[in-house]
Structure formats: structure tokens, C-alpha cells
Amino acid sequence: MQTPLTRLLGIRAPILVGPMTAVSEENLVVAAAEAGIVAGLPPHNYESVDAFAAALGRIRARTSGPFAVNLIVNRANVRLPRQLEAALDAKTPIFVASLGDPEEVIRRAHAANAKVICDVSTLAHGERAVRAGADALNAVVAGAGGHAGHITAFALVPSLVDRVKVPVVCAGGVADGRGLAAALMLGASGVQMGTRFIACNECEAARGWKDAIVRATPDDLVLTERLSGVMGSYLKTAELSRMGTAMPLPLALLMRSKRTRGLTQKAMLVLASRKMSEIRKGERALWSAGQSAGLVHDTLPLATIVERVMRECHDVLAKAETLTR
Numbered sequence: 076m077q078t079p080l081t082r083l084l085g086i087r088a089p090i091l092v093g094p095m096t097a098v099s100e101e102n103l104v105v106a107a108a109e110a111g112i113v114a115g116l117p118p119h120n121y122e123s124v125d126a127f128a129a130a131l132g133r134i135r136a137r138t139s140g141p142f143a144v145n146l147i148v149n150r151a152n153v154r155l156p157r158q159l160e161a162a163l164d165a166k167t168p169i170f171v172a173s174l175g176d177p178e179e180v181i182r183r184a185h186a187a188n189a190k191v192i193c194d195v196s197t198l199a200h201g202e203r204a205v206r207a208g209a210d211a212l213n214a215v216v217a218g219a220g221g222h223a224g225h226i227t228a229f230a231l232v233p234s235l236v237d238r239v240k241v242p243v244v245c246a247g248g249v250a251d252g253r254g255l256a257a258a259l260m261l262g263a264s265g266v267q268m269g270t271r272f273i274a275c276n277e278c279e280a281a282r283g284w285k286d287a288i289v290r291a292t293p294d295d296l297v298l299t300e301r302l303s304g305v306m307g308s309y310l311k312t313a314e315l316s317r318m319g320t321a322m323p324l325p326l327a328l329l330m331r332s333k334r335t336r337g338l339t340q341k342a343m344l345v346l347a348s349r350k351m352s353e354i355r356k357g358e359r360a361l362w363s364a365g366q367s368a369g370l371v372h373d374t375l376p377l378a379t380i381v382e383r384v385m386r387e388c389h390d391v392l393a394k395a396e397t398l399t400r
Contacts, residue, residue, distance in 0.1 A: 076385065079242040080264035083190060083211060084169060085141055087111030088385050089255070089265030091192075091213075091244060092272045092377075094145030094171060095221060096120065096363065098280050101130045101137070103377070106277040108140025110378040114272075115143040115171050118158040127158065131165035141168045143192070149175030163187050171213065172204075174222065181208040192244070196224035201235045201243075211242040213267055219247025220270045220365030223298060223308045228261065236262030250367035252387020256395070259388075268384075270365040275377045284362045287312070291368035310362045 078089045092099070092107045094115025107114035116134070121127040134142055144162040146155060152175075159180060162170065170184045173194035181191045185208060192211045193204035201212050214231050215224040224231065228245050235243045242264035249255060250271040258266045272278060274285045287295075287310050295311050309315055375383075 076388070078259070078264040080211060080244060083242055084113055086113055088381055089259075090381060090384065091115070091143075091246075091265065091267040093221070093246065093267045093269030094143065095269050095273065098269075098273055098278060098363075099145075100279055101134050102277045102279060103272065103275075104134050104142045105137045105140075106275075106377040107272075108134075108138040108142050110381045111140070112381060113141050113143050113169060115145040115169075117145045117147075118154065118161070119147065119152075124154055124157040124161055128161040128165065131161065131167065135165060143167070143169035143171050145171040145173060146180055147174050148172045148177050148180055159183060163189075172209075173213075176207075177204055177209065178207045194246070195235070196226065196231070198231070198234050198238065201239060205239045205241055209241060211244060211264070212239065213244045213246040214263070216245065216247040218308075218366040220308050220367075221363045223247065223365070228258065232258065232261040232263050247365055248367050250370040252384045252389070253391050254367070254370075255384055255388040256391040259392070260395075268367070270367050271371055271380060271384075272377060273364065274371050274374045275380055276374060277377050281362075284310075285374055287362060288364055288368045288371050289373060291364065291371070293366045293369040296364060296366055296368065307363060308365055310364045310368070312362060314361055 076089060080089045088111055090112040092112065092114035094117045096117060099114060099116055100120060104114040104116050118127040121130060144167045146158060148155060163183060168189055170180055170189055170191045172180045172191060177193050184191045190210040192213055193209040194213045194215050195201040195204055196215045204212060212235055214235055216228040216231050217224055217226060224247060228248060232243060232245050244265050244267050245258035245263040246267035249258060249266040249268050255266050270288060273280050274288050291310060296308050297311055298308055
């Protein structure tokens with residue numbers, strides 16, 4: 076299937092694997108590249124920038140396919156300059172910029188002939204990103220895992236499509252070919268899927284995390300900013316229940332003040348990174364997932380998932396064409 080997104084990125088199917096905290100690493104990125112799609116690698120999944128750079132080198136050695144690096148571009152990410160340099164040194168072909176002003180990343184990436192996709196959750200944010208030079212937009216919608224949006228795909232995706240001249244990706248709530256077909260009908264050029272690929276063989280997430288997604292329904296997800304200071308979607312677990320989903324009052328007050336918000340968020344991100352290491356080791360059950368978890372019923376090889384999604388999408392589009400005759 077060819078869309079503006081596949082032509083922009085040089086991929087065979089209009090699917091991105093979301094760059095997931097405590098999940099995405101080199102095996103997943105390589106498997107995606109070999110299957111003809113793109114996966115993102117977040118630098119904060121590594122304990123140091125040097126470790127991140129080494130992972131990029133191994134990815135380069137293992138596949139000739141495209142891959143992406145996800146950069147958090149707000150001030151709370153004090154490692155951003157070094158992360159960007161490491162990604163540029165590795166000749167990263169695609170960047171995903173999220174949670175802040177992408178202008179510097181866009182400028183540096185374009186100078187290196189790389190493409191930049193910007194995560195956006197509002198129309199205004201999307202228009203600003205395009206003015207800054209974004210090559211495509213990830214429309215992070217309600218129902219997404221991780222740092223979720225608040226606007227439904229039925230509103231945000233076509234609003235962006237009507238107002239920008241770059242490919243728009245529907246990011247959130249998609250786990251099968253029906254979701255891809257629906258996104259294409261809204262005008263999107265592709266989808267970003269995260270939760271579905273946690274439950275794939277190549278993903279190194281804890282077995283309990285994968286099993287919880289396979290068992291989950293949409294009712295098993297909660298939204299909270301308790302873990303990182305940014306609203307996110309997580310599976311209900313005993314550990315999350317013990318921690319609670321409400322922001323402690325002292326933190327909430329610090330986050331509301333312009334003078335203290337930045338420093339507080341930096342501290343929360345540091346603490347979240349420590350939790351992330353424990354999650355990756357299977358020591359904590361604080362598992363992010365999107366509402367599409369209710370559509371995931373098995374753990375399969377990544378390439379098999381891609382083949383199934385594309386087959387289902389073609390079937391749905393063929394049925395839709397029959398209905399409209």
C-alpha cells in the first residue's frame with residue numbers, strides 16, 4: 076500500500092511503531108525495519124547517551140531499513156543536545172519530536188537530509204509544527220497509550236488533514252486493520268501503533284506486561300499524570316492502585332506555578348526514569364498501554380502482525396467499496 080507517508084519514509088506499509096518508554100529497543104527497531112515499517116527508539120530508554128549511541132550503531136549494523144529516534148524536546152530533557160548529536164552521528168534517517176518546541180531538531184535534521192515527524196495533540200500545535208518545517212504529523216488522539224491526547228481521532232485527524240499540507244498519522248487506538256482503514260478514511264496517511272507491538276515476540280517487555288495487554292479490555296486503562304508529570308494511559312495493576320493516580324497536593328501545587336513547574340517536571344522525569352529501569356527489569360508493574368489493548372488477543376512475530384493488519388485493512392476497504400456501489 077502506497078500513501079504519502081510510505082513515500083516520504085520509504086516504507087512498504089503505512090505503519091509506525093510508537094517509541095515506547097521502557098519498551099522500545101534495538102530488537103524491536105530492527106524487526107520493524109525488516110518488515111517494511113518504522114519503529115522509533117527513545118534515548119531515555121538507555122542509562123546514558125553513550126549507551127544510546129552504541130545501540131544506534133548496532134541497529135545500523137543489523138539492518139539497512141529506516142528507523143527513527145524519538146526526542147523529547149522540552150526543557151526538562153537536559154540530555155537533548157547530546158542525544159541529538161548522537162542520533163545525527165549515526166545518520167538517523169527519521170526523527171520524532173515530542174512534548175515541546177521542535178524547531179532546533181527540525182533545523183539540524185533537515186541539514187542532515189533526515190525527516191522529522193512531530194507529535195501533536197491539538198490543531199494549533201500541529202499548525203505550529205508545520206510552520207517550523209515538520210515533514211509529517213503524529214496526531215496523538217484520545218485512547219493512545221503513554222502520553223495520550225484528549226481529542227478523538229474523528230475530530231483531530233480530519234481537522235489537521237484539512238489545514239496542513241503534510242502527511243498526518245493517526246496515533247492512538249489502533250491495533251488492527253479496521254483501525255488502519257478507518258484512519259485512512261479520515262484522511263490520515265497511516266497509523267502509529269504501540270500497544271499492539273508490546274505483544275510481539277521481538278519486544279523485550281516483561282512477560283507479565285504482554286499477558287496483561289492480551290487479557291485487557293478498554294475498561295482496564297486509567298489516565299494519570301502521577302508517574303511522570305505528563306498525562307499518560309496505564310493498565311490497572313495492584314502497584315498502580317497502591318501508588319494512586321491522583322497527583323500529591325504538594326506536587327500539584329508546584330506543577331501549577333510557572334516558577335516551579337519546569338524544575339518539578341525535571342525532578343519527576345528523573346524519578347520516572349528510575350522507575351523505568353525497574354519496569355524494564357520486571358521489578359515493577361507500572362505498565363503503559365492504550366485503549367486498543369482490548370483488541371490485542373495474542374503475541375505474534377512483528378512481521379506477522381504487519382501482514383495481518385494489512386490484509387484486514389484491504390478486506391475492510393474492499394467491503395466499504397462494495398457497500399457504496
